[in-house]
Amino acid sequence: MELEHKAYWALKLLNFDEAACGEKRILQLMELEEMRLNAYESSRIYKQKMKAYHDKKLQRKDFQLGQQVLLFNFRLRLFPGKLKSKWSGPFVIKEVRPHEAVELMDPAGGNLERRWIVNGQHLKIYNGGQLERLTSIVYLTDP
The missing domain is CATH 2.30.30 (SH3 type barrels.)
Structure with a gap:
């Protein structure tokens, strides 16, 4: 019993609360997804600008x-x-x-x-x- 009590306090001390860890992990995954979407958006904007630059250089x-x-x-x-x-x-x-x-x-x-x-x-x-x-x-x- 005493061993379980020490393990509980060790987990509490290291902030290994299951609910809090789950929420933190979900928040990290959402931040990662947001970073991925921002990378796609900036890549799309870069491609549009480069296409406009090259199209401007073309002569009919x-x-x-x-x-x-x-x-x-x-x-x-x-x-x-x-x-x-x-x-x-x-x-x-x-x-x-x-x-x-x-x-x-x-x-x-x-x-x-x-x-x-x-x-x-x-x-x-x-x-x-x-x-x-x-x-x-x-x-x-x-x-």
């Missing part, structure tokens, strides 16, 4: 028929070089389609009229001037 490109443009060659992987230009052209716009699709024609194609459809994001307006069309031939030999 309005292409007209007959306009000359340069095409970005993003498949230049075989022989990448520092001095090799990734822009090719100039090409002439034959048709502007919805959703930034543009039909191009190569004016230097001669009798063969080469046409293809590209994404308008890969184009930039050509302002004139002479553009040197350099070709390089690389001979590959078997080892």
Whole structure:
């Protein structure tokens, strides 16, 4: 009996009251849930601000028929070089389609009229001037 009495006072001294501990634990869980919701909210606000910032930096490109443009060659992987230009052209716009699709024609194609459809994001307006069309031939030999 005396041992139980000492254990009771030890628990009372260390504040191990079951009801109080249960309430404290529930309060801690609610605080944790509130912190999680605040983190989600701040993450959502950050994403909205970054999207608005990047959307503000985008520039709309309005292409007209007959306009000359340069095409970005993003498949230049075989022989990448520092001095090799990734822009090719100039090409002439034959048709502007919805959703930034543009039909191009190569004016230097001669009798063969080469046409293809590209994404308008890969184009930039050509302002004139002479553009040197350099070709390089690389001979590959078997080892």
